[in-house]
Amino acid sequence: LAKTTQPISMDSYEGQEVNITCSHNNIATNDYITWYQQFPSQGPRFIIQGYKTKVTNEVASLFIPADRKSSTLSLPRVSLSDTAVYYCLVGDKGNTGFQKLVFGTGTRLLVSP
Amino acid sequence: EAQVTQNPRYLITVTGKKLTVTCSQNMNHEYMSWYRQDPGLGLRQIYYSMNVEVTDKGDVPEGYKVSRKEKRNFPLILESPSPNQTSLYFCASSPRPGEVWSPLHFGNGTRLTVT
Numbered sequence: 001l002a003k004t005t006q007p008i009s010m011d012s013y014e015g016q017e018v019n020i021t022c023s024h025n026n027i028a029t030n031d032y033i034t035w036y037q038q039f040p041s042q043g044p045r046f047i048i049q050g051y052k053t054k055v056t057n058e059v060a061s062l063f064i065p066a067d068r069k070s071s072t073l074s075l076p077r078v079s080l081s082d083t084a085v086y087y088c089l090v091g092d093k094g095n096t097g098f099q100k101l102v103f104g105t106g107t108r109l110l111v112s113p
Numbered sequence: 114e115a116q117v118t119q120n121p122r123y124l125i126t127v128t129g130k131k132l133t134v135t136c137s138q139n140m141n142h143e144y145m146s147w148y149r150q151d152p153g154l155g156l157r158q159i160y161y162s163m164n165v166e167v168t169d170k171g172d173v174p175e176g177y178k179v180s181r182k183e184k185r186n187f188p189l190i191l192e193s194p195s196p197n198q199t200s201l202y203f204c205a206s207s208p209r210p211g212e213v214w215s216p217l218h219f220g221n222g223t224r225l226t227v228t
Contacts (some may be wrong), residue, residue, distance in 0.1 A: 034216065042119075043203050043219025044156070087156065103148070105155040 007106040011061045016073040020107050022088030025069050031091040033064060038106070039083045047086075048073070075109075080103045084109045114138045119204050119220035125146055127228055130149030134189045134223050142218070144207040145187040146171070147179065149200040150222075156203070162187055194227045201225075 005023040012018045022035065032051050036044035048055055050062040050071070061074040075082055105112040126132055138145065146161035148171075158171030161197045162181040176198055178190040187206075191198060201224050205217040 003175070036217070042222055043205070044217070045219070046216035057204040075202065083190065105153075 004090060004103070005106060006086075006088055006107045008105070009110070011110050011112065012060045012078055013112050014021075014040070014079055015077050018078050018109060018111075020073045020075075020086055020088075020109070021070055022073070023070045023089070024090045026069050027090050033068075034074045034089040035060070035062065035071075036087045036089060036103075038087065044087060078109075080111050080113065083109060085109070115204050115218070116155045117201075117218050117220040118210070119223050120122075121223060122221065123151075123224050124227065125226045127191045128195055132191050132194060132225075134191075134202060134204075134225070136187045137185050138191065138206040138218070140184065140206065140218065141184065141210045142206035142209065143180065143184070146207075146217070147177070147187070147189045148203045148205065149173065149198075150203065151200050158189055159202075185213060196227050199227050201226060 010018065010020060014089045032049055034049040035047045038044040038046050039075050039111060048057055052064050055062045063072040063074065073086060081102050085108050087103050087106045088102055120135045122143050124167055143164045147159040148156045149159055150156050156174045156187050159173055159177050160168055160171050160179040162168045165184050176191065177188050178192060179187060181187055187204060199220050204220040207217050208215045
């Protein structure tokens with residue numbers, strides 16, 4: 001059963017780069033790693049997804065080492081509006097053989113002026 | 114506009130009174146899922162559905178039922194709600210099941226209070 005482990009919270013300042021690491025030791029061969037952002041009283045929002053090596057989009061970068069047992073979400077030059085909870089997500093097979101999704105506990109990022 | 118719509122947004126009820134939280138998506142997604150969110154516990158999956166008439170338990174299915182009679186709708190049913198089901202609930206959908214996951218689209222949540 002794939003589970004994820006993330007730091008509970010992180011603090012940063014505006015303009016800094018923030019790296020949030022997620023551990024997923026039991027990730028399956030075909031699982032992808034996905035990160036979501038959640039603001040209070042809103043549903044999570046997709047940020048980035050990857051399988052291995054590095055993925056970059058207009059919002060963030062995702063680094064995945066060769067063994068895929070962990071991944072790191074990198075947010076360049078954060079602003080106050082990046083204050084949110086960030087979830088790491090990997091796929092997992094359910095009883096029917098279909099995949100089900102397992103969220104981590106999330107990392108609460110606080111960006112200060 | 115592509116979206117996942119949950120209703121109601123807020124619900125206060127009493128123990129034992131059956132209730133249904135509706136979820137509808139207009140994106141023709143095959144995968145739908147329900148999550149509950151509690152302080153300190155993050156998002157936990159209740160049930161998910163890979164397609165019409167195909168559902169499976171998530172991590173915390175006790176006390177909940179679901180049905181998937183139509184592709185667009187995935188209601189969450191609490192037959193006899195209890196105070197420990199007081200929580201923030203999210204419905205989500207995704208276009209493709211299988212091994213390569215497309216991003217989940219979440220609704221805006223339903224805050225349920227059971228007294």
